[in-house]
Amino acid sequence: MVDHQSPISQLLVAVVDDDTVVREGLKVLLHPEISTMLFSSVEDLLRIRPQVGVVLLDLELVGTVNTRQVQGRCAVEAVSQHWPVLIYTNERRGHVLASCLAAGASGVIHKAEGIDDLKRAVGAIAQGQVIITTALAGLAEAITRLGSLPSLSPRQIDVLHGRARGEPYKVIASRMGIARKTAEEHMAIVSSRFATYLRNHSAADLERALGLGQGDLLEP
Amino acid sequence: MALRTPQLPTTAAGAEICLLILVLGQRGLAVGQLLAALPAALELSPRPVLDAALALLFVLESVLVAILTTRRRAYDSPALGCLDISLGLLVLLSEVLVVPLDSRFTSWAGWAYPVSLGAAAAAAVAFRRRWQVLLAVLLLSTSYLAVTLLAAQTQEQSTTAITDVLSYPAFAFILRGVGGYLRRLGKEVDAANLDIARLATAAERKRHRLLLHDQASVLGMLSQPIDEVVAGPLRQQAALGAAKIRWFLATDDEHAQRSADTRSVEPKVTPLQLQAYLRDTCEGFSDLPLVLNLHLVLEGMSAQLCKSICEALTTLLHNVRRHAQASEVVVHVECLDAGWELTVHDNGRGFDPERTEEGYGLRHQVRDALVWAGAQVEVLSNEGSGTTVRMSGSRPR
Numbered sequence: 001m002v003d004h005q006s007p008i009s010q011l012l013v014a015v016v017d018d019d020t021v022v023r024e025g026l027k028v029l030l031h032p033e034i035s036t037m038l039f040s041s042v043e044d045l046l047r048i049r050p051q052v053g054v055v056l057l058d059l060e061l062v063g064t065v066n067t068r069q070v071q072g073r074c075a076v077e078a079v080s081q082h083w084p085v086l087i088y089t090n091e092r093r094g095h096v097l098a099s100c101l102a103a104g105a106s107g108v109i110h111k112a113e114g115i116d117d118l119k120r121a122v123g124a125i126a127q128g129q130v131i132i133t134t135a136l137a138g139l140a141e142a143i144t145r146l147g148s149l150p151s152l153s154p155r156q157i158d159v160l161h162g163r164a165r166g167e168p169y170k171v172i173a174s175r176m177g178i179a180r181k182t183a184e185e186h187m188a189i190v191s192s193r194f195a196t197y198l199r200n201h202s203a204a205d206l207e208r209a210l211g212l213g214q215g216d217l218l219e220p
Numbered sequence: 221m222a223l224r225t226p227q228l229p230t231t232a233a234g235a236e237i238c239l240l241i242l243v244l245g246q247r248g249l250a251v252g253q254l255l256a257a258l259p260a261a262l263e264l265s266p267r268p269v270l271d272a273a274l275a276l277l278f279v280l281e282s283v284l285v286a287i288l289t290t291r292r293r294a295y296d297s298p299a300l301g302c303l304d305i306s307l308g309l310l311v312l313l314s315e316v317l318v319v320p321l322d323s324r325f326t327s328w329a330g331w332a333y334p335v336s337l338g339a340a341a342a343a344a345v346a347f348r349r350r351w352q353v354l355l356a357v358l359l360l361s362t363s364y365l366a367v368t369l370l371a372a373q374t375q376e377q378s379t380t381a382i383t384d385v386l387s388y389p390a391f392a393f394i395l396r397g398v399g400g401y402l403r404r405l406g407k408e409v410d411a412a413n414l415d416i417a418r419l420a421t422a423a424e425r426k427r428h429r430l431l432l433h434d435q436a437s438v439l440g441m442l443s444q445p446i447d448e449v450v451a452g453p454l455r456q457q458a459a460l461g462a463a464k465i466r467w468f469l470a471t472d473d474e475h476a477q478r479s480a481d482t483r484s485v486e487p488k489v490t491p492l493q494l495q496a497y498l499r500d501t502c503e504g505f506s507d508l509p510l511v512l513n514l515h516l517v518l519e520g521m522s523a524q525l526c527k528s529i530c531e532a533l534t535t536l537l538h539n540v541r542r543h544a545q546a547s548e549v550v551v552h553v554e555c556l557d558a559g560w561e562l563t564v565h566d567n568g569r570g571f572d573p574e575r576t577e578e579g580y581g582l583r584h585q586v587r588d589a590l591v592w593a594g595a596q597v598e599v600l601s602n603e604g605s606g607t608t609v610r611m612s613g614s615r616p617r
Contacts, residue, residue, distance in 0.1 A: 090510050112509055112547040134550050138513025145516060165515050166550030167608065206457035210515055 011126055012037065014083070017058040018069070023175040026056070034122060042070040042078055053126045055083045059091055059100065063105075064215045080104030086125045088118075094135035095128045098206070102198040103168055107131030107191075130191035137187075140194040148209040149197055150192060159186040231413070235406030236294035237347050243288055243295045247342075249284050249334045261329040264320055271318040274311050278335055281307050301346025305356045308332075312363040321371050323491035324379045331386060336360055340388045344395035353392055361388045423537075426584070430470055432591075435461035435579055437538045450507040459502045489526040491517050491555065498553055502528045507539045508549050519613050525557030525593050529562055529611070535585040536564045536609055544568030544607065561612040570601045586611070599614050 013030065014155055016039045017023050023038040037052060039045045041061055043150045057079055061071040070078060079085050080103065087100050087108040097108050107130055121131045132140065141164040143149045146159060154159070155176065162172035173183040198206070258275055285304065288293045289388035311332040315324060343356035368381040438457050446454065489497070495514045502510055521529075523602040534553065541547050546568030553562045578587075578599070586609070587597045595613035 014586060042343070054538065094511075094513070094515075110509075110548070133511070134548065135511045135513065138511070138515055141513070142515030164550075164553040165563045165608070166511065166548060166567070168606070171605070 011035070011053045011122065014045055014052040014055045014120055015048055015088075015133070016040075016042060016055060016075075017088070018061045018063070019058070022058070030119065030187050031071070032121075033119055042075045046078060046082075049082070052083060054106075055079050056084050056088045056122065057085050057105075059087060059089045059096075073099050074098045075081060076103040080106070080123060084128075086108045086131065090145050092133075092135055094139045097133060097136050098139055098198055099203070101130075101132070101136065101195050102201075102203070104199070106195070108133045108136060124188070130195045131188075132194065133189045134163060134166050136191075136194070140164070140190060142210055143194065143197065143206070144190075146209055150193055153186075156186045156190050159183050160190045162182070163187055183201045230344070230404035232403065235292065236296060237401055239395075240295045242395065242398075243338075243342050243345055244289065246338050247282050247286070250322055251279055254331050254335060257329075257331060257593060259317075261331060264319060264323050264329045264367070265318045267318050273329070278307060282391055283600050285286055293341065294315040294467050296348075298347055298352070300353075301343050301356070304339040304342045304346070305359065305377075306591060307334035308360055309363050312336050312360065312367055315367045315372075321373070324368050324371060324375050333364060335386055336364065336401065337391055341391045341395045344392040345399045350396075353396060353493060357388050357392045361385050364412065373470065375431070375598050383612070400514065405521035427468075428604060429580065429586060431464060435465065435552050437542055441541070447507075453504055453506045487523065487544075488520050490520045491522050494498075494520060494555060496528055497530050498533065498551070502537070502551060504534070505541065508537065509547055511548060511550045513552040517555065519555045519557060519560075519615065521555060521560060525560075525613075525615070528589050528593060532586040532589055532611060533562065533564065535581040539579070539581060540564065540566045540568065540607075543571075546606065559612060559614040561610065563608060563610045565608040567604060567606040568604045570603050570607050572603050573599055573601055583602070 006121075011033075012035045014037045015023055015024075015026050020038050020074075023040070025038045025039060037050050037156075040047075041186060042057075045055065057075060059072055061069045061075065065079050076085055076087070084106040085104065087097070087105050088111060089097075089108065090111050091097060092110070098177070100108065102132055105181060106125045107121060108127075108194055109118060109131060113121075124131055137160060140149065144152060162175070169183045169187075171178045174178040176183065254275060260271070260277075260610055262268040274479055283305065288300060289297070292336055315330055315332050319330045319332070340357055340360050344353050347356065364385050365381060368384070369378060372378040400525055435458075438461055441450070441478050442458060495517050498514055498517070499512065500510055537549070537551075539548060544566040546566035549564065549566045551562070551564055553577055554560065582597075582599065590611060590613065592598065593613050595611055598610045598612075599607070600610070601607035
């Protein structure tokens, strides 16, 4: 159903956002490289079940009608069963985003990121990669430092170290004396292992690993 | 009603008064002894009228010197020194006329010797040049020897004359040494007091600037049209700043110092407390697109270091708000066994550190504020590529 090897130029993406301006805006901005199908709710998406390569999903889906809509972690769980999900959000809290990754999302990107970054992220998700934000990189760094993440190479740790501090890939690559693309590839591996860790461990495991109290990190 | 000791204007003035007390004290003693011995001296004198006149001249000159120097609060006039030396020489040389030969040795009939010793002491204090003092001592010594040694009839009298003449340089040397030391001490203490006053003024000004720098930033932004998203946190910070300024205005220096001392002995801050303080600091900047990565705050630190770090972070976030125009601001803190590190990175417009001088906030409220903790502060920025400020240090035990 989903072609994970689709080059970006042939990619069809489902945009799920209750904000009309965002939906219509993305349709224009992602064109022509990425074709879009627009949905205002997860329910609509699941009812129609389009053949898309990636679902670009907002976490907060309130809508205009006074009915309870599926959103947040529940939306991620429902959608990720059928398509790779790239969370497109303003949410910056690490624990919320970790919860989404644990629920099955393939990546997170902020709405403040540039359109080119969004296109690249969509393409990476379509190719089976995991994309994480700075907040999640911070969490991944902590898990790695505490020895809970499967061993990463020193270079991967170095790239993660920079990303957790918000450094752009250009700066990280320059510091390490590698190409930017190589730095991105290192981070892709780290992100993938981190996402696997989140999916294979409970919230309590993560909280224990970070020495936090119950319920401090991941919301149910 | 208790007598109040008048305050000395300077320590140097106090040193002069000490020396004046020494000289006048010795002079007063000489006058007292002379008046007590004068009746007997006049009986022995071959020219009692002249002897009495010289004694009176000495007393009157002593009173004049006492009045003038007391008004001046110092015995530092070379003119008065010359007057004393001249009178000393006069009474010494007059001994050939008014004192019989056998009374010139160890007798108050020959009163010129003890009073001229006072002149040698006074010269050591009044004259600033060494050669002036040496000349005075030489003249007095020579005059004394001329009057006594030439008149000595026995070996014992010669010995007495020679041993007595040594008192002139001795008095001069001792008074010169003590006087010189006291004057130098007074000068250095006054210079140190001036430095302290200057430093205190500078420290006060620095306190004012530290208090007002961040508030000026907040007020500046509030005076411009701003988005409601930004206005909320800004108003909270303005309220907090107003409270700080009110406290500063209402508190005297002693109370402020007591408060600072109390804060400096607060117990250690735990990792969770440190995370909470950092979050509270960032709470005032909720208008910024902040990402807080605090998961590596795994050790505690001293309350003082925590306070300094949070204040530095506040300044850095003020700078980001004012200058950066960033779409993401990352605050990453780690506190581990080896040490601590706080990094603030924004993806805003950056600047050229080579061409842009560091502002007051970065220089004083970040770098200088963390000097005591031995912290390093590194600023990395490029125009168009954002800014990273990294602070790091060890954890004081």
